[in-house]
Amino acid sequence: MKLSLLVLSLLFFFFIHRHRHVHSSAVSELDALMALKASLDPYGQVLTSWARGSDPCTGSSFDGVACDEHGHVANISLQGKGLSGRIPPEIGGLRSLSGLYLHFNALIGEIPKEIGSLRMLSDLYLDVNGFSGEIPPDIANLTNLQVLQLCYNRLSGSIPRQLGSLQKLSVLALQYNLLTGAIPASLGDLASLKRLDLSFNYFLGSIPATLANASSLQVLDVRNNTLSGHVPAGLKRLNDGFQYENNPDLCGVGFSNVQPCPTIYLDRPEPLGPNALSKKNIPESADLKSSCGEAHCPNRLSGRKAGVVLGVVAVIAVIGFAVTGFLTFSWHQHRKQRTPSSLEDSDKRVSSGQVIENYAKGASPLISLEYSNGWDPLAKGGGGSAFSQEVFESFMFNLEDVERATQSFLESNLLEKSSFSSVHKGNLRDGSAVTVKRYAKMSCKSDEAEFLKGLKLLTKIKHENLVRLRGFCCSKGRGECFLIYELVPNGNLLQYLDTKPGSGKVLEWPTRVAIIIGIAQGISYIHEDKGDKPRLVHQSISAEKVLIDHWNNPLLSDSGLHHLLADDVVFAMLKASAAMGYLAPEYTSTGYFTEKSDVYAFGVLVLQILSGKRAITSMIRHGVEACRFEEFVDENLEGNFSETEATQLARIAILCTRDSPTDRPSMRTVVQELNTLISIS
Structure with a gap:
């Protein structure tokens, strides 16, 4: 009897403790959401459904907020809402958040370091805003992060080398900012990285050789920077996926419009000794390895030879200062002559409004999906020959994203079904609604070349009175193909x-x-x-x-x-x-x-x-x-x-x-x- 009472008491204590924990967690998230509302929407004209007396996980309150099965806030989708405030530090209180979509707004201020507390976050979309300041190194704490979109802002400073620890990151988009410094060699350690866009910034130094060894990398865009030095030969494998225009000081072999490197790049002198050059003064992307190894290099600088070499070094140093002054002048001239793209005027940077207008004309903002490699065509290697690189990158989805959009084809998302297909509704990572048409392999043309030809044809059909194709995915393992259309x-x-x-x-x-x-x-x-x-x-x-x-x-x-x-x-x-x-x-x-x-x-x-x-x-x-x-x-x-x-x-x-x-x-x-x-x- 006493034992039974003890067990009941323990169970009661556990229930009360758990109830308090869940309740306090919910209250904490509600506080964070209300702080978010006050800061993102300072004039109270947008997030009118966010009220303290409401539950963010039930009913129609808290527009743009979605919760997981445990009643925790898991997704905030407020893209294109006209928000004009800042992201508050309280964002760090939403510990279960997996998706944060604040792109296409007019948000300002710095990105708070508290974002680094969101350990469950997989998608971070802050692009097309007015954020300034530096990229917080704390983002490196987001070990589940797959997509980091910070493009089209006014971010400055350098890229934190700590970002190289994000092993699940597949897309890093930093284009159209004010970023400077060297490209961190640590970015080459990103095993899952498929797309890296650093274009239209102010990066200096060389392209790290480590990027050529990034096995998953499909697209590298470094256009319109001030990069120099040797282009790693391994980047040739990217073909059209490697964009490097308007970096006139790059050199290398096998790249169009790139001059061969002078001898100084091809035959680098060995280090003068352990104290001659300090690594802290050399960009991170520089190659610090000597040709003979680290501690086993013979000491060739002795006696008169050392004096001669030191004299030569002094002369080189003087010349170096002169060259530096010249390059500084040239750099400023170069910035004035930067080649404009379709998104940038020749004399000023692109605005958020211009970007939104450009996207509205048909460009896809789904960068996280454009470069996925989930496409497993029914033809062996047929996809590459059937599609251009641009089309291939613009329409490809992977199976994981299709399943995620439809919640693994949840029954409640089923719109219609026939003997040969089914249609499901879903939401993509950027929050846009789509329909997914699902076909078994036996419903598709058996001739693989004809099938791919048909897919290619669908990508060419674009009219305001025709439903727009967003992409497609075929899984050889599942024996199914999926067509993704706008809803x-x-x-x-x-x-x-x-x-x-x-x-x-x-x-x-x-x-x-x-x-x-x-x-x-x-x-x-x-x-x-x-x-x-x-x-x-x-x-x-x-x-x-x-x-x-x-x-x-x-x-x-x-x-x-x-x-x-x-x-x-x-x-x-x-x-x-x-x-x-x-x-x-x-x-x-x-x-x-x-x-x-x-x-x-x-x-x-x-x-x-x-x-x-x-x-x-x-x-x-x-x-x-x-x-x-x-x-x-x-x-x-x-x-x-x-x-x-x-x-x-x-x-x-x-x-x-x-x-x-x-x-x-x-x-x-x-x-x-x-x-x-x-x-x-």
């Missing part, structure tokens, strides 16, 4: 058909007209030669493929998808299209798709949008032909539509759905007529 939030057009009044899904007349025009523009783009994109046929246009964004703009999905799917999968998609009435009649006799087949499907879509119905009955068609509005215009509009526009749209629908493909207009003609209609009305 279009308001569902597909099918959800806006056969709706009831008051459902919130009834589209106003101007919105319907705009959707029709947008779809037409997207299909017209597919049908035309644009740059290196060939003429294409969509083959599976339907209301289900038309997605609607926040502003009710239409985006056509699955463009070009049939070029990488197996024939039986494509045929299954065609059967579904035929069942819904989108399949052009000539396909049953010819078995071929043409651009006019897409035109037919577009005509059916116009009828659906005008009528608000999924099924186009004979009564609707007769009403269109006779221009009886009450028979083909959606009654949910309650007469709020333009009869002129309805008449013209009905005429276009009739032309597009004619039985003979030769009687149908081209999509270019359709777009021209629609534009004329808008200008008239």
